[in-house]
Each structure stands twice: as C-alpha cells, then as structure tokens.
Amino acid sequence: xxxxxxxxxxxxxxxxxxxxxxxxxxxxxxxxxxxxxxxxxxxxxxxxxxxxxxxxxxxxxxxxxxxxxxxxxxxxxxxxxxxxxxxxxxxxxxxxxxxxxxxxxxxxxxxxxxxxxxxxxxxxxxxxxxxxxxxxxxxxxxxxxxxxxxxxxxxxxxxxxxxxxxxxxxxxxxxxxxxxxxxxxxxxxxxxxxxxxxxxxxxxxxxxxxxxxxxxxxxxxxxxxxxxxxxxxxxxxxxxxxxxxxxxxxxxxxxxxxxxxxxxxxxxxxxxxxxxxxxxxxxxxxxxxxxxxxxxxxxxxx
Numbered sequence: 001x002x003x004x005x006x007x008x009x010x011x012x013x014x015x016x017x018x019x020x021x022x023x024x025x026x027x028x029x030x031x032x033x034x035x036x037x038x039x040x041x042x043x044x045x046x047x048x049x050x051x052x053x054x055x056x057x058x059x060x061x062x063x064x065x066x067x068x069x070x071x072x073x074x075x076x077x078x079x080x081x082x083x084x085x086x087x088x089x090x091x092x093x094x095x096x097x098x099x100x101x102x103x104x105x106x107x108x109x110x111x112x113x114x115x116x117x118x119x120x121x122x123x124x125x126x127x128x129x130x131x132x133x134x135x136x137x138x139x140x141x142x143x144x145x146x147x148x149x150x151x152x153x154x155x156x157x158x159x160x161x162x163x164x165x166x167x168x169x170x171x172x173x174x175x176x177x178x179x180x181x182x183x184x185x186x187x188x189x190x191x192x193x194x195x196x197x198x199x200x201x202x203x204x205x206x207x208x209x210x211x212x213x214x215x216x217x218x219x220x221x222x223x224x225x226x227x228x229x230x231x232x233x234x235x236x237x238x239x240x241x242x243x244x245x246x247x248x249x250x251x252x253x254x255x256x257x258x259x260x261x262x263x264x265x266x267x268x269x270x271x272x273x274x275x276x277x278x279x280x281x282x283x284x285x286x287x288x289x290x291x292x293x294x295x296x297x298x299x300x301x302x
Contacts, residue, residue, distance in 0.1 A: 001130040008052045008137075015049045016255025023262050035269035039239065042263045046242045049256070052249060137252070144248040155202060159210075163191040166211065171221065178225045181278070182233050197301040198294035199224040201231050204241055223275075223290045230274050236267040 022041050166172060171190070179187045188207040196212040209228050216224065231237065243263045250256040272291065276284055
C-alpha cells in the first residue's frame, strides 16, 4: 500500500510538472504553434494520469544453451592402485543396548505428557497510516466523481423536462448546411432550452446542441452552429470528460486543477482556429465579435 501511495504521488507530481511545461509553452509560442498540438499533448498526458498504476513488462530470462559432455563408455584397462594403502574395512557402529533405549523412550513420553502447550496471545489487527491515507484518497475521489455524475443527471432531467426540438424552418436548413460543410454523417439533436445565455453542446454518449430561446442574428447563429459542430466533430467533450476524471483522481494536486482549466481553454482556442480556417478572412473579425459577445453573456449570467 505504501508503494502505491509513493507511486501515485510521484506520478501526480510528474504529470503536474509536464502540465506546467505545456502551459508555459502555450504562453510563449501561442503565435507560432496552433493550440491543437497542445490538445494532443493534453490528451496523452491525461491518458497516462487517468490510471495511476505502474506499467511494466514481464521479465523474460534468456539463458544460454549449456553443452553437456557425455562420459566415455570405454572401460579403462587398468585401475589406479596406490601402494602401501590397504583397503579399509567397514567398522560397524556401536549399538546401544536395548534397555537404555526403552528407558529413554519412556522418559521422553512422560515428559511430553506432563508439559501442556500454552495458549498463544491474541493479536489485534493493526491499522497503518498508509491504509488511512488510501481510504481518504478513495473517498474524496469517489465524492468528486459522484458530484459530477449528479450534475450530469440533473442536466439530463432538466433537458427532458424543458428542452424542445427545433422546428424553425429558417434554422434547420442552416444547421444541415453547417453539418454538410463539416462532412458530418451523424449530428447531434438540435434543441432549444430556456435559461441559456449562449449555444452549447451537452451530453457524452448522446450529445445535444442547445440553443437559447431568444433568437440570434443570422450571422451570429451561423457562427455559433459552426463552432459547436466543430466541437462535436473534434470530440472535444471527451477530452473535457477525461480531464474531469483526472482531476478527481489527482484531487490533492493543485497543478492538476490548473491543468484541467488550461485544457478547457486550449480546446476552445483550438476549436476557434479550426473554424477560422474554414471562414474567409473578411469574416474573421465578425466571428471574433460573436465569440466575445457570447462570453460576455455567460459572465453576466454567472
């Protein structure tokens, strides 16, 4: 148990340092390298931190072949003989008399019958510090995961009760056009939800693209749909879910919490870069204003 705790701490510390390097690289080389490369780095790092178990290959022992020399079957013609050394005859060992052996057996039996075995003292189970630390780690990690699961279930219940599928004749053709532009064979359900400040993609196994009830401007709606469908195409929601899992497993490491926030920021930047590559240059400024206005609405609601 102690070895596992030391390995968990070393893995978490090493992963946090690698995360700091990725964050520093993003700040220093943001104008030179795209955020998608950092997302690949975050994915590899999260996959390693997700399962805190050592990976080792089995030891395969390779032995060199041993050459065995068979003895020759030829009988020697002459046996070696040393002069002056006669053959020693076997001397029989002295035999103890029968009476003495019987006396020893009777004395040993009486002594064994008189001595009774003493009862062994009861040993109480001991609880080590490593066991307590492991139990605390498991309880807190399970609590964080259960909290995230409850939040997800509450969102699903809210959507089942209040969300409605989009039936607007002006939105559906635009949505299908954005899906065709991204070459999506399967697309998330398009629904409206009350209380939303900006469009969002929700759901891991059955994702849903949610729109606010208040109508958006045509260009703003086009950019919002393109942005969220790009998230869906890149499967960014899976990376965010993996980051939540890693944050729950390594809850004791503040560097991992910073890493989870950096992953969310880099996924948004990478999505924006992918959208801008599809838009003509004259629309880049309008797309940026749309994203900034959505962020301001989210901050106002929070």
